[in-house]
Amino acid sequence: MAESSHWTYLHAQVHRTLLYRQILPSNQRLLVAVSGGQDSLCLIKLLLDLQPKWGWKLGIVHCDHRWRSDSQASANHVEQLAKSWGISYYLETASDIPKTEAAARQWRYQALTEIAIAHNYPYIVTGHTASDRAETLLYNLIRGSGADGLSALTWTRPLLDFRLPIADCRLGNAGENPNSQISVDFRLENHDENFQSKIPNLKSKIGRLGNSGENPNSQISADFRLENQPENSQSKIPNLKSKIYLVRPLLEITRSQTGQFCLEQKLPIWEDSTNQDLQYTRNRIRAELLPYLETHFNPKAQQALSQTAELLRADVEYLELAASELLQRAMSPIADSPQVNFQLPVKLNRPILREAPLALQRRAMRQLLQQILPSAPSFESVEKLTRLIVAPNRSQTDPFPGGAIGRVEHPSIILHIQF
Ligand SMILES: Nc1ncnc2c1ncn2[C@@H]1O[C@H](COP(=O)(O)OP(=O)(O)OP(=O)(O)O)[C@@H](O)[C@H]1O
Numbered sequence: 325m326a327e328s329s330h331w332t333y334l335h336a337q338v339h340r341t342l343l344y345r346q347i348l349p350s351n352q353r354l355l356v357a358v359s360g361g362q363d364s365l366c367l368i369k370l371l372l373d374l375q376p377k378w379g380w381k382l383g384i385v386h387c388d389h390r391w392r393s394d395s396q397a398s399a400n401h402v403e404q405l406a407k408s409w410g411i412s413y414y415l416e417t418a419s420d421i422p423k424t425e426a427a428a429r430q431w432r433y434q435a436l437t438e439i440a441i442a443h444n445y446p447y448i449v450t451g452h453t454a455s456d457r458a459e460t461l462l463y464n465l466i467r468g469s470g471a472d473g474l475s476a477l478t479w480t481r482p483l484l485d486f487r488l489p490i491a492d493c494r495l496g497n498a499g500e501n502p503n504s505q506i507s508v509d510f511r512l513e514n515h516d517e518n519f520q521s522k523i524p525n526l527k528s529k530i531g532r533l534g535n536s537g538e539n540p541n542s543q544i545s546a547d548f549r550l551e552n553q554p555e556n557s558q559s560k561i562p563n564l565k566s567k568i569y570l571v572r573p574l575l576e577i578t579r580s581q582t583g584q585f586c587l588e589q590k591l592p593i594w595e596d597s598t599n600q601d602l603q604y605t606r607n608r609i610r611a612e613l614l615p616y617l618e619t620h621f622n623p624k625a626q627q628a629l630s631q632t633a634e635l636l637r638a639d640v641e642y643l644e645l646a647a648s649e650l651l652q653r654a655m656s657p658i659a660d661s662p663q664v665n666f667q668l669p670v671k672l673n674r675p676i677l678r679e680a681p682l683a684l685q686r687r688a689m690r691q692l693l694q695q696i697l698p699s700a701p702s703f704e705s706v707e708k709l710t711r712l713i714v715a716p717n718r719s720q721t722d723p724f725p726g727g728a729i730g731r732v733e734h735p736s737i738i739l740h741i742q743f
Contacts, residue, residue: 360594363451458629475636647687669740
């Protein structure tokens with residue numbers, strides 16, 4: 325379907341969303357995550373039909389968690405569909421069956437990222453819908469959450485944003501690709517072992533030196549930044565920064581719309597039997613709680629909850645930015661040197677922090693801990709550090725995970741490792 329006159333309402337809606345939000349630039353390589361269920365089938369068909377207008381190069385990836393007896397059959401099913409559409413197909417099969425839903429999700433994102441890097445896709449696209457957004461909001465609300473959790477499932481986010489020590493890195497002219505100015509061959513050093521074994525010889529191209537890598541519209545296959553390196557350097561390059569984006573273009577479309585679309589387009593859905601299993605909280609929210617809310621409170625509860633998430637998302641983005649500015653000011657009091665360094669020991673200016681509202685203090689402290697702790701900071705860790713902003717001189721925290729300690733040394737908070 326190359327003609328936009330054949331488009332359905334959903335084609336037009338997704339096309340408009342992509343124009344408005346600028347989340348999937350034209351002429352990019354997109355890796356579409358297809359489980360075989362109705363949402364991701366709807367997604368891939370929409371992207372295929374929009375492809376002539378946008379000039380994308382599409383690939384399909386399927387992850388086999390080996391959770392169900394029919395999981396291999398479902399992988400074959402997706403492979404056949406990819407073949408029939410003439411699209412590259414990538415399969416990742418779990419070597420150990422993940423034990424929980426969370427473990428399965430983590431493995432899946434890891435697998436998607438590895439395939440995206442290995443095959444040069446800067447965008448991974450999933451079929452999350454407004455219904456998923458509503459369910460996530462309810463799920464997090466019931467468990468207790470700040471605005472961040474309630475606004476979960478964003479339109480786009482960097483899935484991978486890493487700096488890695490690089491070995492055997494060579495720069496040279498990329499004669500074979502007119503779009504890139506130089507090419508980079510590199511091997512990853514000291515990274516997660518699985519990751520490294522999967523990608524022993526990652527080869528990539530870069531578009532520009534000194535680019536911050538923040539521009540999702542750039543034409544380069546992945547955004548890489550080389551720091552402090554002369555252009556023709558053959559020496560080792562200590563840091564390489566890369567971004568891969570996760571994009572969810574269906575967040576305004578409900579599950580009943582994707583179901584209807586699959587029916588109309590005669591797309592062969594592979595039903596996931598585990599979706600019916602009511603021992604999973606998420607399935608109970610989907611099968612019991614949301615229908616109850618729709619019947620007894622608001623027939624459009626899914627859209628309403630999804631819109632709430634959208635509003636909160638904008639609030640969260642604003643607050644995160646303001647908190648990051650606050651943290652910068654608190655860490656680098658010299659006006660013309662805005663660079664902050666997260667190496668311990670870290671010194672924070674309490675008078676600057678004290679002037680800010682509690683919401684920003686908490687967020688700034690969380691951002692700092694995210695840089696310093698080995699894992700995501702807990703609510704308690706953030707509170708512990710935030711309390712030091714007004715605590716008496718010489719107050720100190722007990723150790724955070726990883727061993728760092730916070731201490732008040734008037735007028736500062738010092739975060740350091742205690743020997
Ligand atoms: N086995 C799979 N293979 C490839 N893609 C998948 C697979 N499972 C899910 N996806 C992708 O993720 C999207 C969301 O799926 P689902 O709602 O089942 O995931 P989830 O476990 O809730 O994940 P999330 O934490 O991202 O919400 C799908 O539309 C599809 O794009």
